[in-house]
Amino acid sequence: MRASHSDRERAIDVLKAGFSEGRLGQDEYEQRLARAAQAETYGDLHALLADLPQGPVPLPSPVPQQHFPQPQPVAPRTFLPAKPMPKTNGTAIGALVCGILTPMYGLTAIPAVILGHKAKAEIRKNGEEGEGLATAGLVLGWMAIGVAVMIMLIVIGAS
Known part of the structure; x- marks a missing residue:
């Protein structure tokens, strides 16, 4: 042509x-x-x-474009505008922080579990990042609750 x-x-x-x-x-x-x-x-x-x-x-193209999707840009990927990164869920960050603070303060295990479950629901709904943070907060929270229950059972059994 x-x-x-x-x-x-x-x-x-x-x-x-x-x-x-x-x-x-x-x-x-x-x-x-x-x-x-x-x-x-x-x-x-x-x-x-x-x-x-x-x-x-x-x-x-010798074929009419009406039957095909629009062609991709010719520019290399480095010259195309960057896609925005999905933001990290703040509740998931809170769950992880509460889980990490549990050995020092003890009572933060319950908020870690609650925030972890809440964050997972928000992440599924909104498509945000932070699933691993929420899971880590849940694991740390449930582990601390389990240790506390075991200590209580040992103390009750010893008396």
Whole structure:
């Protein structure tokens, strides 16, 4: 397929970027500029840009696009906007903190278990991060409760 003036201008912009980034030497840059200005087809432009990070000029599809999903961007992943990271559930953090504080304060085992169960429900509902934190808080809380119950049984049995 024949290339238009705007296709040649886009190719020249990619070459300029490659030169300014130090990916092309002066001589090679000038040779490619001359070839881009004279390019007649998309294939000619593609050959000039294939080794540059901005990627080649996309070749037009001979099949109508109405039956297919939109094409993915040509830019490499590093140039695409970053996807936001899912936030960590605050209740899960609270469950872990209460679980860690249990050996020092003892009474934080019960809030660790309650917050852990609450955090797991919120994570399933909202798709947040922090499942491992909630599980760790639950385990620490239930372990502390189990130790407390065992100590109580030993004290009652000894008397």
